[in-house]
Amino acid sequence: MKKKDSPQQIKQIAIIIAAVITVAMPFIFQREKPTGKWKAGDPVLVIVSPHIAVIRDEFEQGFSKWHENKYGTPVKVDWRAIGGTTEIMRYISGEYISAYRAYRKRNGLPWPEGAASATIAKRPPEDPILLEVWENFREHDDAEEYGIMIDLFFGGGTYDHSSAERQGFTVAPWNEEEIPAGLLANDDGTSMFPESLGGEVWRTPVFYSAVLSGFGICSNPDRLEELGIEKTPTSWNDLTDPRYFGQIGVTDPTKSGSIAKAFEMIIHSECYKHLIENGWTEEQINHFEEKIAESKLPSGQMPEAVPQEYQKDVEDGWMRGIHLVQLIGANARYFTDGAGKVSVDVSSGDAAAGISIDFYSRVQAEVTRVGDKTRLDYITPLGGSSMSGDPISLLRGAPNPVVSRRFIEFVLSEDGQKLWNYRPGTPGGPMKSALRRLPIRRDFYPDPEHESVQIRAEQHSQYTADMLLDPAVDAYHLANSFKYQQRWTAAHFAFFRQLIRAMCMDSSMELGQAWKAIIDNGGPENNAEAMELLRRLPDKPLPVNWRNASAITSDHDTMDYMREWVIFFRESYKEAARSASSCREN
Template identity: 30%
Template sequence: MMRKPTWLNWPRWKSLSSWLNRKTAVAVAMLACVLTPLVLSRMKENPQVAPEDAQRRINIITPHNETIRREFGEAFQSWWQEKTGESVYVNWLTPGGTSEIRMVLDSQFAAAEKNGDEGVGIDVFFGGGDYVFSKQAEKGRLAKLEVFEQHPEWFDQKVIPQSFTGEQYYDAEHQWVGVCLTRFGICYNTDTLKRLGIEPPTRWSDLADPKYFGTIAMADPTKSGSVARAFEMLVQQQMHDTIAKGRRRPGKTQKQFQMRVRSEGWEKGLNLIQKIAGNARYFTDSATKIPRDVAQGDAAAGLCIDFYGLSYEEMLKQDDGSSRLRWISPEGGTSLCVDPVGVMRGAPDPELAQAFVTFLLSKQGQLLWNAKPGTPGGPKFRSLRRMPVRKDVYTPENMQHFADPENPYLATGGFVYRPELTQRGFGALRFIIRVMCLDCHDELKHAWKELADAGIPDRAHKMFSDLTVVSYQNAMGGIRSQVASENKLETAAMAVRLGRFFRQNYERAGKFARKGEKKP
């Protein structure tokens, strides 16, 4: 019998061998942790076609979540294969939300222009709201869509209207088109509201109730386009109400009357945002964090678009159909806008890019937005809970399979978005809310708590609500011009000046509320 070498029995070697085995095991485990999500992500998002096996490739930049990417990626692969016999790999580019995508496109197109390139290696921009698409079109970064000439019947008023509730559903130059509908609203946790003794909200103004103090989840409107639009809807509702109830004073012209009621409505909207922000637990950079935290009970309610809220409502749905997270469209407080798609200028595969747009607007692509999993035309894994843009898919036959069996074109609540009121000042509104509510959030919360505890005395409330420096005239004039300028240093200096004004007002209002009706 061969004897084992004596050096293998040395305690030091055994210790070294054991150490090496442990290090190897740790290294393998760490490598698995890194590679497994990447492998699983590729398997989930593109299970049918691997990039090296595909005959064609399409690069799509999008803020949409993994569920939408997977469902539409697979469906388009199958549609194109059946149509042409070719396999296609869908390469999703997901740098973040709409704001991050805008910054990516800005930097890439700047580099492309410097190098003399027409495109940036991206075929399609999919999702993100009509505002950012309008800006991309203005900069000449979107190609004309062929679907308007190929299927003119789809752009009849009875199928896809050019506008509805004051919102544009496709670009006049045919550079982008809406593929699904979006509403802005409120998500709330039913269990948390019961614990706090609060009735479920039905209007934007409900979130200003001091009972919500420290429990509202909000997002920075300069980082989230969807939350910024929700704030704009809130302000517009206040302006609509003020205009409808206003009466022209003797000796005043119609123009003077319009300016007065618009200014009053603007201030009421901003004051409402102040109070809701006073109830806020935090402001996040990501709008998707809001429904997640509300679902987990870390917040009682928050502002979010329908899809974010309804997705979590679907995810948490019980066998009896109940869910601890609910989403509602505030009464008369939101328009019905679209989530668009566009083909990028200089797309690597323009034929495939144009085909993707056609697929999204086909009945097959439209049904995918709201049909239940396993139903005709439905998704494979989970309902997407979004509303198709085409009116003609809202038939009894189709809607019996919808996760949300309502026709949004018949349930708008009478709200009509009026772009002449706030659209040109949209950037200014985002800037004002950031300065007024985020930059001095601690002072705002403290003052609002003092006011609420004191029964919101009139004079303290007036100090708290002073909007002299951000009046409608100032917002649509100097503030709008400065925010739109390239002089970032001067814009930052303006933010400091305005922030100082609000911070001092909040501190004075809090002290005044504590001391009652005596001057501080």
């Protein structure tokens, strides 16, 4: 007898169907773009991407020209601009489940209870029946069997591309021996694409980072002067200053994987600062983390070589980071869906400062510059952000795998990398717009130890929009200045997204009212009880802390605990506001 899907599975399927319908509407009504030399019968590539239109246009034109010169035909790119990486991952999840289910039905294979979740699980299921479903999904890479009629996933963060790899959505574009000659190293063998740097993974056999991003603070000097703030914000803690109340622009981390990464960096930096303040040295930190990794003990358990006090300080620093994010949220003017809106609003004075991705602020600063006067300053806090990659991945069952691999090759080649930062109109540069992104290829940055790299970097610098030789911009220098310890925060990425939404967004009115009452009553130092109430964290479904963060998101229903969290925070903030107000009245 065929088992019925459980209510929980039916709910999940309903959510996926609704998401698919929503994102499909733009494709139904999209208009055809001019295709230049392209004609019917020439290759078409379908790419899903969170990149903005100007990036999509420049890479389509650049690749089509490159492909025509090398292979004789131009290429038309059919872009699927669904939204941010969160929306993209929801969409491709639903599409793969539908396609794979249809494949199994055509071939007389069973679709057991729990098959939808098992298909895209990041780990092999223990149930042997569901394990077969999981393994069978990953055995095929042929559009004739199943696929989602999309070739490539271009852009977004390494977290989402890593998730796509683990869920079986993406495949390696080449075997080791098939990688195009000269792509990953120059003529003298110097690596152009490190596998990782500063603790961040930049490439795997399945995904390849195409460009680098850092995170920081953008601010408007005129608005700071109006607020009586003399010092340009240079650290994440600066954004908790009560004078910024209602003045900070922030992006919703559940809509932007890049901004979610920025929040992770804030929390990670507090872990590091807390360890240093408690007397642990850089050498000790690296040594302990190596020993912990070697021990392969369950999360939170320390080998004999690592003091328990060290782990306690990691957890206390993590909690300090959570409270730092909370106060930044208390100062927020808004949480927007679009990561690019913050730098625009700050430059126009609609917000005094904001959390920004580096390239958005660099572009906006250039656009709004009048002579030597800028309306937007940007800084990556020292030790406050890693350099993370925006990868490109080949999707399972790609309709045009050959041209897809060529697109990846182009993006990683020197020709493709020039588009990220060359000035428009320069040899090999973009046609219309400076993209102001940081290329990942090593030979765009100074390297005195490798003469060929240094010479090429100096040649590139004649044409780049940013001075990539400057240590303040040099992505490799910045990456080496930050050591990302994945154990501290990486496994909590999804948790941070949900917590910040409940703690700062869905309870924003109550949080703002509580913070304003505390400010009006002399600030945090005069409102110990109110601050304690403000900082309370939920204890359901498990107490919110470093040890429970992963289990909360993996073992419990998101809608259930989010509902409980929002209620908890709203009530806590109301109590904090009453406490501060009663102190003022007394």
